Amino acid sequence: MANIQSLDPSASPLDYYGWELRRQREAHSLKQGQLGEIIFCTGSLVGQIETTKKIPTRDFSERVDAALGTDGVFSRLIGLVLRSQLPTWFQPYAEMEAKAAYISTYQAQLVYGLLQTEEYARAVLATGMPDDLDSLVAARMERQRILERGRPPLAWAILDEAVLHRPIGSREVMRRQLARLLEFTDHRWMRIQVLPFSAGEHASLAGSFNLLRFEDDPDVVYTEDVIAGHMTANPGIIREAARRYAHLQAAALSIEASAALISCVMEERYGERPRPEERTVA
Numbered sequence: 001m002a003n004i005q006s007l008d009p010s011a012s013p014l015d016y017y018g019w020e021l022r023r024q025r026e027a028h029s030l031k032q033g034q035l036g037e038i039i040f041c042t043g044s045l046v047g048q049i050e051t052t053k054k055i056p057t058r059d060f061s062e063r064v065d066a067a068l069g070t071d072g073v074f075s076r077l078i079g080l081v082l083r084s085q086l087p088t089w090f091q092p093y094a095e096m097e098a099k100a101a102y103i104s105t106y107q108a109q110l111v112y113g114l115l116q117t118e119e120y121a122r123a124v125l126a127t128g129m130p131d132d133l134d135s136l137v138a139a140r141m142e143r144q145r146i147l148e149r150g151r152p153p154l155a156w157a158i159l160d161e162a163v164l165h166r167p168i169g170s171r172e173v174m175r176r177q178l179a180r181l182l183e184f185t186d187h188r189w190m191r192i193q194v195l196p197f198s199a200g201e202h203a204s205l206a207g208s209f210n211l212l213r214f215e216d217d218p219d220v221v222y223t224e225d226v227i228a229g230h231m232t233a234n235p236g237i238i239r240e241a242a243r244r245y246a247h248l249q250a251a252a253l254s255i256e257a258s259a260a261l262i263s264c265v266m267e268e269r270y271g272e273r274p275r276p277e278e279r280t281v282a
Helices: 015-028 030-038 043-051 058-068 073-084 091-099 117-128 135-146 161-165 171-182 235-251 255-270
Strands: 102-107 154-159 190-195 211-213 222-224 227-232
Touching: 015 117, 015 171, 030 043, 030 058, 030 190, 043 222, 058 073, 058 102, 058 227, 091 135, 091 211, 091 222, 091 227, 102 161, 102 235, 135 227, 154 161, 154 171, 154 235, 161 190, 161 255, 190 235, 211 235, 222 235
Parallel strands: 102 154, 154 190
Antiparallel strands: 102 211, 211 222, 222 227
């Protein structure tokens, strides 16, 4: 068992969170079980979080802030904690994504992470057989909070039609995921287009890529292979990526036609099927 007193609060956001949680709890003369009762969880969970055995959630953090009157300390810390749970190679991109003023992405295989439902994300992340799937899912959901800001980044997503047809999880998971995409049809800051199969060969047959633009920093292009992610601010690559993205936008369906196709696939491919006993017998 880890000894919380041996934790180095400067070692990681998670270590600092556990160290600060115990410090604040003891400052209020509360035992783990007592704090647990106040925030509706077990003392064991409090202890596991204090010893970094368990990753805290945003809900837990908000309850602790309310219980201990810590003025949002843990609610602010949780973003850093969850981001630190992302794969090391992905963390630099997540940090840049959170700062971007404009995000444009083409996705050939999957729904973009900022648009994924929790159950879709869980099914996707489980394919990598991670040691702690729950923390990865929580970290992906935390990334999506940038869309909830008062002034979020302007985002444009082009999804290959294959993304709509590839069953991830169950039919129910896919139905809810496509319904989630339709929620953005009239969104002020997010636009979604579908690149239809009928487009044939196109400007990004080589795969997915993201282009990030910033208010005061150089643009960045991000790509992934099966092992890691890669970012570059090389001006020549940025120009080429922008050119390709413009061609993809031109080849994609309009926002309205894209929503209609998403709705059609959702109903025809993932719609609710009658139970055997409900089918008409000839």
